[in-house]
Amino acid sequence: MKTAPCFVCKKPSVIHLAYAAQHLCSGCFIKHIEKRFMQSVREFRMINAREHIAIGLSGGKDSVVLLHLLSMLRKKLPFKISAIAIDEGIKGYRNLTLITAKKECKKLKIPLKILSFKKDLNYSLDAIMKKTNKAACSWCGVFRRYLLNLGARQVNADKIAIGHNLDDISQTVLMNIMRNEPLRLVRFLDPLTLNEHLIPRIRPLIRIPEKEIALYAMLKGLEIKFMECPYAHFSFRQHIKEQLNDTEEKYPGTKLRILKSFIEMEKLMRKSLKDKEFVFIPCKKCGEPSSTISCMKCKMLEELSK
Numbered sequence: 625m626k627t628a629p630c631f632v633c634k635k636p637s638v639i640h641l642a643y644a645a646q647h648l649c650s651g652c653f654i655k656h657i658e659k660r661f662m663q664s665v666r667e668f669r670m671i672n673a674r675e676h677i678a679i680g681l682s683g684g685k686d687s688v689v690l691l692h693l694l695s696m697l698r699k700k701l702p703f704k705i706s707a708i709a710i711d712e713g714i715k716g717y718r719n720l721t722l723i724t725a726k727k728e729c730k731k732l733k734i735p736l737k738i739l740s741f742k743k744d745l746n747y748s749l750d751a752i753m754k755k756t757n758k759a760a761c762s763w764c765g766v767f768r769r770y771l772l773n774l775g776a777r778q779v780n781a782d783k784i785a786i787g788h789n790l791d792d793i794s795q796t797v798l799m800n801i802m803r804n805e806p807l808r809l810v811r812f813l814d815p816l817t818l819n820e821h822l823i824p825r826i827r828p829l830i831r832i833p834e835k836e837i838a839l840y841a842m843l844k845g846l847e848i849k850f851m852e853c854p855y856a857h858f859s860f861r862q863h864i865k866e867q868l869n870d871t872e873e874k875y876p877g878t879k880l881r882i883l884k885s886f887i888e889m890e891k892l893m894r895k896s897l898k899d900k901e902f903v904f905i906p907c908k909k910c911g912e913p914s915s916t917i918s919c920m921k922c923k924m925l926e927e928l929s930k
């Protein structure tokens with residue numbers, strides 16, 4: 625089968641970007657990904673010289689690609705990188721991706737810190753799932769968020785870089801609308817924080833579709849195990865993901881259009897809310913910033929101890 629020529633240089637293409645009506649060869653595709661990454665870093669002023677960026681590294685394709693892109697950017701802009709991995713305790717999954725995380729950090733000479741649900745919170749996710757009927761993602765989301773912030777604080781990081789891609793972001797936007805929680809998205813793209821205990825988060829891969837990150841990893845020869853979390857099948861996110869992929873297939877560009885709408889809506893929501901809506905108080909149990917008297921993490925740990 626003859627492949628279509630690259631839109632830029634006419635070499636045989638490796639991918640068709642339906643949303644842009646372009647075929648790209650491997651070299652031009654790699655440049656395209658690196659450009660998309662840089663575009664987001666610049667537009668949202670994600671990284672400044674001499675900052676310390678802690679990357680949330682799971683060992684999956686997204687965070688490993690982000691690790692390599694950040695490490696590449698460091699050659700042009702001086703800043704410090706540390707990696708933080710969270711071991712949720714998911715047998716047959718996380719223990720395997722953590723091997724990749726360790727190997728990639730060693731390759732790039734980036735220090736890695738590992739925090740664990742079992743050691744730092746007393747319960748592995750597998751143990752939690754034996755105790756409750758609540759969806760795994762609701763525990764995991766809260767606990768991982770807490771540990772990532774804690775780890776970043778322990779290494780004195782200025783920001784946390786997260787490997788969220790275009791698919792993740794467009795799913796999150798739709799999920800928040802469907803749950804009637806649109807305000808949770810305010811400040812999602814803002815690398816500033818209103819509380820010194822909350823390390824701001826940056827998401828440099830927001831413009832890159834998941835499929836393209838996988839191809840980039842392959843073309844760059846990154847040895848990544850393509851695995852899905854065994855608990856993902858039971859989640860609301862998984863349902864939205866399938867629907868959205870189906871829509872993207874029929875109407876290319878849908879995910880990018882969701883991102884663009886979100887960027888516009890976020891600006892308006894933020895303007896009308898002003899900073900006073902984002903006041904945090906210290907949790908009465910652990911002192912972590914919270915919007916209620918005791919934080920979600922403490923409430924959930926209490927539920928588990930019953």
Ligand SMILES: [Zn+2]
Nearest residue numbers: 630633649652
């Ligand atoms: Zn080309």
Ligand SMILES: [Zn+2]
Nearest residue numbers: 907910919922
């Ligand atoms: Zn607390």
